[in-house]
Amino acid sequence: xxxxxxxxxxxxxxxxxxxxxxxxxxSGVGQRALIVTDACLDKTGLLDGLKESLRAMRxxxxxxxxxxxxxxxxYVDEGLRVFKDGQCDFIIxxxxxxxxxxxxxxxxxxxxxxxxxxxxxxxxxxxxGIPHVxxxxxxxxxxxxxxxxxxxxxxxNMKMVLMSPHLVTHLALIDPLLxxxxxxxVTASSGLDALTHAIEGYISVKAxxxxxxxxxxxxxxxxxxxxxxxxxxxxxxxxxxxxxxALEAGxxxxxxxxxxxxxxxxxxxxxxxxxxxMANAMLLxxxxxxxxxxxxxxxxxxxxxxxxxxxGLSVEDxxxxxxxxxxxxxxxxKIPNLRRLGISPDDFDKVAGQMSKDALTGxxxxxNPRQAVPEEVLELYRKAY
Numbered sequence: 001x002x003x004x005x006x007x008x009x010x011x012x013x014x015x016x017x018x019x020x021x022x023x024x025x026x027s028g029v030g031q032r033a034l035i036v037t038d039a040c041l042d043k044t045g046l047l048d049g050l051k052e053s054l055r056a057m058r059x060x061x062x063x064x065x066x067x068x069x070x071x072x073x074x075y076v077d078e079g080l081r082v083f084k085d086g087q088c089d090f091i092i093x094x095x096x097x098x099x100x101x102x103x104x105x106x107x108x109x110x111x112x113x114x115x116x117x118x119x120x121x122x123x124x125x126x127x128x129g130i131p132h133v134x135x136x137x138x139x140x141x142x143x144x145x146x147x148x149x150x151x152x153x154x155x156x157n158m159k160m161v162l163m164s165p166h167l168v169t170h171l172a173l174i175d176p177l178l179x180x181x182x183x184x185x186v187t188a189s190s191g192l193d194a195l196t197h198a199i200e201g202y203i204s205v206k207a208x209x210x211x212x213x214x215x216x217x218x219x220x221x222x223x224x225x226x227x228x229x230x231x232x233x234x235x236x237x238x239x240x241x242x243x244x245x246a247l248e249a250g251x252x253x254x255x256x257x258x259x260x261x262x263x264x265x266x267x268x269x270x271x272x273x274x275x276x277x278m279a280n281a282m283l284l285x286x287x288x289x290x291x292x293x294x295x296x297x298x299x300x301x302x303x304x305x306x307x308x309x310x311x312g313l314s315v316e317d318x319x320x321x322x323x324x325x326x327x328x329x330x331x332x333x334k335i336p337n338l339r340r341l342g343i344s345p346d347d348f349d350k351v352a353g354q355m356s357k358d359a360l361t362g363x364x365x366x367x368n369p370r371q372a373v374p375e376e377v378l379e380l381y382r383k384a385y
Contacts, residue, residue: 005208007255009145010134010169014247016240019135019175020049022092023057029131029170030090032060034083036103037094039065041137044181047094050135062086064106070269070276071098072152073116076105083110083130090131090170096190097141097276100134104149104167107132116151116160122363125164134169137178139229139242140190140277142197142250144172152270159266161362174247176240184230186277187242188333191226193277194246195329196261196284198222199322201253203291203298204367208256215252219305221245223325230333260372261287263365264380267355272343281335285326286383292319294370299323338385345385352381 013025026033033054041047042065054061064079083091083106093103105116107129112119119125134144143149147167152159182190195218201207202215222245228238264287265279274282292299299319303310306325310318338348356378359365365372372380 005210005255007210008147008165008168009251010172012145012172012174012247014174014244016177016236017175019173019178020053022050022133022135022173023053023055023059025171025173026054026059026090026092026133027057029133030059030088032062032086032088033090033092034079034086034088034106035061035063035092035094036067036079036099036106037063037065038067038099041095046137046178046181050092050094061092062088067095067099067102069098070152071102071105071150072154074154075102076109076116076151079103079106080109090133092133092135094135094137096136096138096186097143100136100141100143100169101149101151103132103134104129104143105151106130108162108166116162117153119162119164120160122163125162125166128166131170133171133173135173135175135178138182138186138190139179139239139246140193142194142246142253144169144174145247145250146254148254150266150276157270159270174243176236176243179239179243180233180236182233184233187226187230187233188335189275189277189281191222191229191242191246192281192284192329192333192335194242194249195219195222195226195326196280197253197258198245198249199284199288199302200259200261201249201256202302203295203369204253204256204259205369206256206367211252211256214248215256216301216305218245218248218252219302222249223306223329226329227332257367258364259368260291260359260365263362263368264355264359264377266362267358268338270358271351271355272338272341274341278335281330281333282337283380283384285323285330286380288326289323290372290376290380291368291370292323343385348385352378355381
């Protein structure tokens, strides 16, 4: 039997060059937009076509380009001031997950009194936010379709997780051509972030048939195209397949859940400022190997989707091929471990125990099919180190 399940997604428009029609797609959303992006993207000219399209539809705009790292509360506060000063009536985020998550925070505070910390957790946001059009330029985070935003609160040295249907974007424009200029490091980390979304969305205890179908297809697309996109960024077919895979992975995990990898990745971002996608990538094979005994049949499916040969193998050996494949991708894409990043053993040991506790408090670890205790999480961190 299948219990009650929920599937939620914004309106999605996908295709090569669709971002250059953003004015047409946004004409009924508002008349003055706040564009949330980063300064580097604006300097590359990547926004020129979008701005031209908006002007053609007589949509005026202000730009907040202060997003330079993973999102922090300061970006949200600064962007909100620009939004209010410009009397904007909707938001367009252009960039990776940091820009999209920042825009979600601005959208929330534009209509809800208080600070972001007041809305931390599940379903604390009382009113719908300002309409938000998301235009991702990376194939990875899934934030353009998720009901979640993750913002770091520097005062508490903590990554806040806000979850609410009110955080789902009004429209997601998925344009693979925007990813062509992504550097190799971003292609690798964001792509493996998407693969983590797909794998965790598939093995999550909240998974259901719709998310399973999306997750498996995402695993197949990402596994078969990430190395091509990394070695040749102008390979449009590989870029397009990565974009579809990342989108499917996002729809899968935001309707099932992520799991232990994400729970462990957040403390790495807080204590060592490791970007989220890279943290997921370096943890993925280690956590897969730990979780595999809880549902080996699903890991056989993952191995098959990743193109591994499992015929004639026992279920356990076939399942392990998925771990082997994940390790191979991490090595090929030159994802460093914690030690190779320059984190000293002493610095690691000082916070490893606390990280092991923090990893289990964010919520996502609870959806892992194999539950972990802090001592086991600590051992997983040591293996990743």
